[in-house]
Amino acid sequence: MKYENELKNTLIKIISDSEMQNKEVWKDVAAALADYEKAKLDEISLSVEGENFGRGMQKNCIHAMLWDVKNTMLPPDYSYVSEADDELMCGYLDCSYEDAKTLYHRVFHGSYMLGGKDRTEFDYQLVKSFELIDEEKEIFRFAEFNRTDLPMIYAPCFRRFAYIKPVDRTHKFSESELKTVDLDLGQDPLLSRALKLGHRAVWNVHINDSLFSDEKKEIQSEQSRRTEKLFRYTYQLPENKYILFDAERLSDLDIAFGQDCVYVTTELESIEHVKLLTVYTPLQKAEMRMGFDGSKPLPRRICTLSDIYDAVGRFSFYGSRNEYERLPEPKIDTSSAPDLENTVVCEYDRKDRYAYSSLFFESSMKLSKVPERTVYLLFEASDDELLYDKIVYIVSWFKMHYPEFSWKGGIKK
16 A cells, blocks of 8 residues: 555655664664554554444445336335335436536426316426435434444435426426426436436335334332332344434433343333334445445554555445446645645535534544644546545545544545
8 A cells, every 4th residue: 555654664764864873773673663563553453443343334334226116126125215206206316416406496397288188388496305315314323322333325316316396386286297297308418318217216224113122021120219110121133233212212211232132121111112223235236335445444543644545445436337446546635725726626515414423523522623634635537427426425434533634525627
């Protein structure tokens, strides 16, 4: 990896430029010390990794894709993300994030059959919806409650969902009229190319209500003065299952996580509004799938450029060639006055941004409330329409895991 021997090379250069005697001896000493430090840090990282990510979701990656509703059967282990896209007057924009923003709220012209006889014109707009992103945030609530390291869901399609609404918001199509709507997509080249109708978002996640615990028994209170009945509920949680209780009743529950299960002690004779999330390993490859190489521990803090290159190099995205592809190595700029000429800074609008779990900020933000240095990851432009989204995803991951710096991503034109 680039800059792998950065510390060793720096020490050797300092010795070479100095006026000390026996330089070769000191170079050997410096090299040995650098190698020893690296070995000890790797050993510490392995230990920390084992302590903090024992029951993480890294093995249970969540994949999203668009499913053509003409296919009557969903692929095994997938479910619909939301009911929001289960209607005719909605669609997804299959284009870059920047191009999609130019289509929202523009006025287009369509027509429909009024009363089954006369074709009547109407004006319509694409109105962006955030309902799928709300479903994405629900996964983070599961992650926080289960104290687990959840990889962010790479789902550009969630940020391209829009309703097709008449400009006259009071107008309502009848069911028969809806079937005759012609959006005349050919009126605009980008609209014709981008608007994807008849598709729904799916992912390898199932969220169900848990009506019963796996075990319930009455127990004796450890406090002798208490006379109330206490019940202990046991919920089995295999590696791919996660649990979430109704936030309004949490104060009534004494919750303890065990090995592959959770114990709940309470005076309640029944517990309602319990949700179970199951992450399946899909057989069918998802269009929006992202890969992350977690074969070796990540550094707890970013100390060198090599740490950044190492982390960026772990991301890969399932591409058009039906295989995982890594982004080209970025230019990293940590200067106070970065050269941003001919650069598009990649950042989602506020409501599109990835949810951040407070789980990751607890230790890092104690060090510094306000990041003192901005780090830019600048990638070369390409014809990949999802490059913007991939950069935002990587930068968001850095923001979550290393908040001691302010992270920015960009595309060099």
